[in-house]
Amino acid sequence: MLHATALAGLLAVLAACAQGGTTAAPSPAPTTAAPQLPDAADALVLSVEHTGGFTTPEMLAARLPVVAVYADGRVFTEGPVIAIYPGPAWPNVQVQQIDRDDVRTLAQRALDAGLAEDGDLGSPPVADATSTRFTLQTADGTFVREAYALTDGALNDGALNDGALTEGRDWPDSGLTEDQREARARLAELRDALTDLPATLGPEAVGETEQYEPTAVAALVRPYTEPADLPAPPELPW
Secondary structure (H helix, E strand, C coil): HHHHHHHHHHHHHHHHHHHHHCCCCCCCCCCCCCCCCCCCCCEEEEEEECCCCCCHHHHHHHHCCEEEEECCCCCEECCCCCCCCCCCCCCCCCEEECCEEEEEEEEHHHHCCCCCCCCCCCCCCCCCEEEEEEEECCCCEEEEEEEEEECCCHHHHCCEECEEEECCCCCCCCCCCCCHHHHHHHHHHHHHHHHHHHHHHCCHHCCCCCECCCCCCCCCCCCCCCCCCCCCCCCCCC
16 A cells, blocks of 8 residues: 555656646747859859750750849840841840849749759650750759740640640640649749749849840851752852
Protein backbone atom coordinates (compact mmCIF):
# COMPACT_ATOMS: atom_id res chain seq x y z
CA MET A 1 0.00 0.00 0.00
CA LEU A 2 2.90 2.34 0.79
CA HIS A 3 4.43 1.74 -2.61
CA ALA A 4 1.10 2.43 -4.33
CA THR A 5 0.66 5.70 -2.40
CA ALA A 6 4.19 6.87 -3.29
CA LEU A 7 3.64 6.03 -6.95
CA ALA A 8 0.37 7.99 -7.01
CA GLY A 9 2.11 10.99 -5.45
CA LEU A 10 4.91 10.85 -7.99
CA LEU A 11 2.42 10.80 -10.87
CA ALA A 12 0.58 13.78 -9.39
CA VAL A 13 3.83 15.77 -9.17
CA LEU A 14 4.73 14.94 -12.77
CA ALA A 15 1.27 15.96 -13.96
CA ALA A 16 1.52 19.28 -12.11
CA CYS A 17 4.93 19.96 -13.67
CA ALA A 18 3.56 19.22 -17.11
CA GLN A 19 0.62 21.59 -16.62
CA GLY A 20 2.80 24.35 -15.22
CA GLY A 21 5.48 24.13 -17.95
CA THR A 22 5.69 26.60 -20.83
CA THR A 23 4.64 25.66 -24.35
CA ALA A 24 7.49 25.47 -26.85
CA ALA A 25 7.53 28.34 -29.33
CA PRO A 26 6.50 27.32 -32.86
CA SER A 27 9.26 27.03 -35.44
CA PRO A 28 9.48 30.06 -37.71
CA ALA A 29 8.03 29.59 -41.17
CA PRO A 30 10.70 28.98 -43.79
CA THR A 31 11.46 32.01 -45.90
CA THR A 32 12.43 32.02 -49.56
CA ALA A 33 15.36 34.29 -50.25
CA ALA A 34 15.15 36.46 -53.33
CA PRO A 35 17.35 35.17 -56.15
CA GLN A 36 20.81 36.71 -56.24
CA LEU A 37 21.76 38.20 -59.59
CA PRO A 38 25.16 37.69 -61.24
CA ASP A 39 27.75 40.28 -60.24
CA ALA A 40 28.67 41.26 -63.80
CA ALA A 41 26.49 44.08 -65.10
CA ASP A 42 26.50 42.66 -68.63
CA ALA A 43 25.51 39.15 -67.51
CA LEU A 44 22.40 37.67 -69.08
CA VAL A 45 19.82 36.97 -66.37
CA LEU A 46 16.69 35.90 -68.23
CA SER A 47 15.86 35.14 -71.84
CA VAL A 48 13.09 33.65 -73.95
CA GLU A 49 13.89 32.34 -77.41
CA HIS A 50 12.39 30.15 -80.11
CA THR A 51 14.36 27.15 -81.30
CA GLY A 52 13.84 24.72 -84.16
CA GLY A 53 10.75 24.76 -86.34
CA PHE A 54 10.25 24.53 -90.08
CA THR A 55 12.45 27.27 -91.48
CA THR A 56 15.72 27.78 -93.32
CA PRO A 57 19.16 27.18 -91.81
CA GLU A 58 19.91 30.87 -92.30
CA MET A 59 16.89 31.85 -90.23
CA LEU A 60 17.87 29.41 -87.48
CA ALA A 61 21.41 30.78 -87.32
CA ALA A 62 20.33 34.43 -87.24
CA ARG A 63 17.28 34.12 -84.98
CA LEU A 64 17.28 36.57 -82.06
CA PRO A 65 15.76 36.00 -78.61
CA VAL A 66 12.18 37.11 -78.08
CA VAL A 67 13.36 38.98 -74.98
CA ALA A 68 16.66 39.18 -73.10
CA VAL A 69 17.07 40.77 -69.65
CA TYR A 70 20.52 41.69 -68.35
CA ALA A 71 21.75 42.26 -64.80
CA ASP A 72 22.16 46.02 -65.34
CA GLY A 73 18.47 46.34 -66.26
CA ARG A 74 18.73 46.44 -70.04
CA VAL A 75 15.89 44.61 -71.78
CA PHE A 76 16.34 43.70 -75.45
CA THR A 77 13.52 42.84 -77.82
CA GLU A 78 13.08 42.75 -81.58
CA GLY A 79 10.69 45.36 -82.91
CA PRO A 80 8.46 45.16 -85.99
CA VAL A 81 9.99 44.97 -89.45
CA ILE A 82 8.64 45.75 -92.89
CA ALA A 83 6.72 42.88 -94.51
CA ILE A 84 8.96 42.17 -97.50
CA TYR A 85 10.92 39.14 -98.67
CA PRO A 86 13.75 38.84 -98.14
CA GLY A 87 13.55 40.94 -95.02
CA PRO A 88 16.02 43.67 -94.07
CA ALA A 89 19.52 42.45 -93.29
CA TRP A 90 19.61 44.66 -90.19
CA PRO A 91 17.25 43.50 -87.40
CA ASN A 92 15.15 46.02 -85.51
CA VAL A 93 16.71 45.48 -82.08
CA GLN A 94 15.20 47.67 -79.36
CA VAL A 95 16.29 48.27 -75.77
CA GLN A 96 14.52 49.47 -72.64
CA GLN A 97 15.79 50.07 -69.10
CA ILE A 98 14.46 48.77 -65.77
CA ASP A 99 15.86 48.86 -62.23
CA ARG A 100 18.04 46.07 -60.87
CA ASP A 101 15.38 45.36 -58.24
CA ASP A 102 12.89 44.79 -61.04
CA VAL A 103 15.34 42.39 -62.69
CA ARG A 104 15.34 40.45 -59.43
CA THR A 105 11.54 40.54 -59.43
CA LEU A 106 11.48 39.01 -62.91
CA ALA A 107 13.99 36.36 -61.84
CA GLN A 108 11.75 35.43 -58.92
CA ARG A 109 8.77 35.30 -61.25
CA ALA A 110 10.70 32.90 -63.47
CA LEU A 111 11.39 30.63 -60.51
CA ASP A 112 7.72 30.77 -59.53
CA ALA A 113 6.86 29.73 -63.10
CA GLY A 114 8.91 26.56 -62.69
CA LEU A 115 12.21 27.29 -64.42
CA ALA A 116 14.08 25.38 -61.72
CA GLU A 117 11.81 22.34 -62.12
CA ASP A 118 12.57 19.34 -64.31
CA GLY A 119 9.18 17.70 -64.86
CA ASP A 120 8.19 16.45 -68.30
CA LEU A 121 6.38 19.14 -70.32
CA GLY A 122 5.04 16.75 -72.93
CA SER A 123 5.22 16.88 -76.72
CA PRO A 124 1.96 17.80 -78.48
CA PRO A 125 1.28 15.98 -81.78
CA VAL A 126 1.97 18.88 -84.12
CA ALA A 127 4.71 18.89 -86.74
CA ASP A 128 7.40 21.48 -87.44
CA ALA A 129 6.52 23.78 -84.54
CA THR A 130 9.09 25.79 -82.66
CA SER A 131 10.14 25.14 -79.08
CA THR A 132 10.22 27.96 -76.53
CA ARG A 133 13.37 27.96 -74.41
CA PHE A 134 13.56 29.84 -71.11
CA THR A 135 16.96 30.51 -69.55
CA LEU A 136 17.51 31.93 -66.05
CA GLN A 137 20.96 32.69 -64.69
CA THR A 138 21.45 33.57 -61.02
CA ALA A 139 24.37 33.45 -58.61
CA ASP A 140 23.21 29.91 -57.71
CA GLY A 141 23.42 28.57 -61.26
CA THR A 142 21.69 28.41 -64.63
CA PHE A 143 18.22 26.95 -65.17
CA VAL A 144 16.80 26.05 -68.59
CA ARG A 145 13.29 24.89 -69.52
CA GLU A 146 12.16 24.17 -73.07
CA ALA A 147 8.59 23.49 -74.17
CA TYR A 148 7.66 22.26 -77.64
CA ALA A 149 4.78 24.02 -79.44
CA LEU A 150 4.15 26.35 -76.51
CA THR A 151 2.92 29.07 -78.88
CA ASP A 152 -0.01 26.88 -79.99
CA GLY A 153 -2.32 27.90 -77.18
CA ALA A 154 -5.41 25.99 -78.25
CA LEU A 155 -3.43 22.79 -78.62
CA ASN A 156 -2.05 23.20 -75.12
CA ASP A 157 -5.68 23.36 -73.96
CA GLY A 158 -6.28 19.99 -75.60
CA ALA A 159 -8.00 20.61 -78.93
CA LEU A 160 -6.89 19.21 -82.28
CA ASN A 161 -8.85 19.03 -85.53
CA ASP A 162 -7.02 17.46 -88.48
CA GLY A 163 -4.00 19.63 -87.78
CA ALA A 164 -6.08 22.79 -87.24
CA LEU A 165 -6.12 24.05 -83.68
CA THR A 166 -9.63 24.60 -82.37
CA GLU A 167 -10.32 25.50 -78.76
CA GLY A 168 -13.36 24.35 -76.84
CA ARG A 169 -14.56 21.55 -79.14
CA ASP A 170 -14.75 17.81 -78.66
CA TRP A 171 -11.71 16.84 -80.74
CA PRO A 172 -9.07 14.31 -79.68
CA ASP A 173 -6.90 15.87 -77.01
CA SER A 174 -3.29 16.92 -77.33
CA GLY A 175 -1.90 14.00 -75.34
CA LEU A 176 -0.86 16.30 -72.48
CA THR A 177 -1.60 15.39 -68.89
CA GLU A 178 -3.19 17.85 -66.48
CA ASP A 179 0.18 18.41 -64.79
CA GLN A 180 1.84 19.08 -68.14
CA ARG A 181 -0.87 21.54 -69.20
CA GLU A 182 -0.58 23.35 -65.87
CA ALA A 183 3.22 23.57 -66.13
CA ARG A 184 3.03 24.80 -69.73
CA ALA A 185 0.40 27.38 -68.79
CA ARG A 186 2.74 28.82 -66.15
CA LEU A 187 5.52 29.10 -68.73
CA ALA A 188 3.18 30.74 -71.23
CA GLU A 189 2.14 33.27 -68.58
CA LEU A 190 5.81 34.00 -67.89
CA ARG A 191 6.47 34.54 -71.60
CA ASP A 192 3.52 36.94 -71.83
CA ALA A 193 4.68 38.81 -68.71
CA LEU A 194 8.21 39.25 -70.05
CA THR A 195 7.00 40.53 -73.41
CA ASP A 196 4.73 43.15 -71.80
CA LEU A 197 6.84 44.69 -69.04
CA PRO A 198 4.72 47.86 -68.63
CA ALA A 199 1.79 45.65 -67.65
CA THR A 200 3.99 43.39 -65.52
CA LEU A 201 6.06 45.98 -63.63
CA GLY A 202 4.00 49.12 -64.18
CA PRO A 203 4.41 51.81 -66.87
CA GLU A 204 6.64 53.96 -64.65
CA ALA A 205 9.09 51.11 -64.09
CA VAL A 206 10.01 50.69 -67.76
CA GLY A 207 12.07 53.21 -69.69
CA GLU A 208 11.33 54.49 -73.17
CA THR A 209 11.99 52.14 -76.07
CA GLU A 210 15.15 53.10 -77.93
CA GLN A 211 16.90 51.79 -81.00
CA TYR A 212 19.87 49.67 -79.97
CA GLU A 213 23.20 50.86 -81.34
CA PRO A 214 25.61 47.91 -81.47
CA THR A 215 29.36 48.23 -81.09
CA ALA A 216 30.04 45.17 -83.27
CA VAL A 217 28.15 43.05 -85.79
CA ALA A 218 28.49 39.58 -87.27
CA ALA A 219 27.60 38.72 -90.87
CA LEU A 220 26.20 35.34 -91.87
CA VAL A 221 27.12 34.31 -95.43
CA ARG A 222 27.19 31.14 -97.52
CA PRO A 223 28.25 30.33 -101.08
CA TYR A 224 25.71 31.09 -103.78
CA THR A 225 23.96 28.03 -105.20
CA GLU A 226 22.51 28.01 -108.69
CA PRO A 227 18.82 27.06 -108.59
CA ALA A 228 18.32 23.69 -110.23
CA ASP A 229 14.63 24.08 -111.14
CA LEU A 230 14.60 27.67 -112.45
CA PRO A 231 15.85 29.04 -115.77
CA ALA A 232 18.98 31.14 -115.60
CA PRO A 233 18.22 34.88 -115.69
CA PRO A 234 19.45 36.77 -118.76
CA GLU A 235 22.72 38.60 -118.44
CA LEU A 236 22.36 42.35 -118.20
CA PRO A 237 25.05 44.75 -119.37
CA TRP A 238 26.59 46.97 -116.72
